[in-house]
Amino acid sequence: MSAPATRRRVPGYRRLLLILFAIVVAGALGAAAYFSPLLSAREVSVSGATNAPADQVARTVEPLKGRPLLQITAGQRAEYASRVTAVSPWIGSATVTVKYPSTLVVTVTEREVVAYAGRPGAIVLVDAKGVPFIKAAEPPILTPRLTIDDPKADDPSTRAAIGVLGALPPDLRGQVVEIGANSPANVRFVLRDKRVVHWGDDARTEAKAAALRMVLTRPGREFTVINPDVPTTR
Numbered sequence: 001m002s003a004p005a006t007r008r009r010v011p012g013y014r015r016l017l018l019i020l021f022a023i024v025v026a027g028a029l030g031a032a033a034y035f036s037p038l039l040s041a042r043e044v045s046v047s048g049a050t051n052a053p054a055d056q057v058a059r060t061v062e063p064l065k066g067r068p069l070l071q072i073t074a075g076q077r078a079e080y081a082s083r084v085t086a087v088s089p090w091i092g093s094a095t096v097t098v099k100y101p102s103t104l105v106v107t108v109t110e111r112e113v114v115a116y117a118g119r120p121g122a123i124v125l126v127d128a129k130g131v132p133f134i135k136a137a138e139p140p141i142l143t144p145r146l147t148i149d150d151p152k153a154d155d156p157s158t159r160a161a162i163g164v165l166g167a168l169p170p171d172l173r174g175q176v177v178e179i180g181a182n183s184p185a186n187v188r189f190v191l192r193d194k195r196v197v198h199w200g201d202d203a204r205t206e207a208k209a210a211a212l213r214m215v216l217t218r219p220g221r222e223f224t225v226i227n228p229d230v231p232t233t234r
Contacts, residue, residue, distance in 0.1 A: 041103070042066075043102055043103045043104070044058040044065070045099070045103050045104070047106070048109055052090040052091050053087065053088060057106055060087055060106075061083075061104055064080060064104055065104070069102070072098060077098075081094045081095050094109065111127035113125045113127060115179065116136070116140075116144075116146065117146045117151045119135075123136050123139055125140075126162070129162070130155070130162040132151055144165065144176045144179050144189070145178045146162070146180065147178055148161060148180050156184045157182065158181075160202055161179050163202045164199055165189075167202060168205070168209065172212065175191045176191060177191065187199045194221075195221055195222070196223070198225070200225070211229075211231040212225045221234070
């Protein structure tokens with residue numbers, strides 16, 4: 001009576017042994033990968049660095065080279081990404097990831113220049129968040145001037161002017177040579193032909209753009225679309 005029962009238990013026992021063997025092998029392979037120099041960081045790949053110095057970005061993460069990729073934690077990657085952002089004012093954000101078998105990948109997102117501001121003896125480029133971030137000998141071509149005395153990201157008038165500029169349809173934005181605001185509700189800009197547009201706040205962009213296209217067909221030097229339902233010309 002006991003022999004058949006023993007034979008029935010043998011296959012189950014073998015399956016258990018196979019499972020245990022697989023676990024041991026997986027653990028050994030995991031440990032090997034965790035410590036193996038074959039899966040360590042040996043190369044650095046930098047992307048997105050156009051104005052920022054790519055070679056300096058690469059050098060910033062070099063202390064990670066030689067470490068097994070599995071030992072480079074998310075916290076360490078975030079720490080080195082933060083160091084990368086300090087390399088150049090052009091760098092708005094950065095990420096550090098790993099690519100097997102042996103590469104550190106640094107992805108840089110540079111600031112977008114949307115305007116420039118005049119400072120005593122200098123020109124300062126302004127990004128899409130209203131941050132004046134770097135001096136320049138001259139502004140990029142077709143970049144409008146931001147006419148705010150002290151532009152900064154936490155200034156409501158700066159945010160309003162930059163917000164309106166970014167929301168303008170491309171055909172209108174491309175005509176703007178100067179934009180400013182003395183309050184968030186009073187954004188105004190100047191077009192390439194020196195006509196002045198009183199825009200108001202950053203609400204109802206589509207309606208204001210449609211109204212502006214209409215009134216620009218009329219004679220006049222100043223156009224008000226603060227209330228797009230009743231645009232005026234003078």
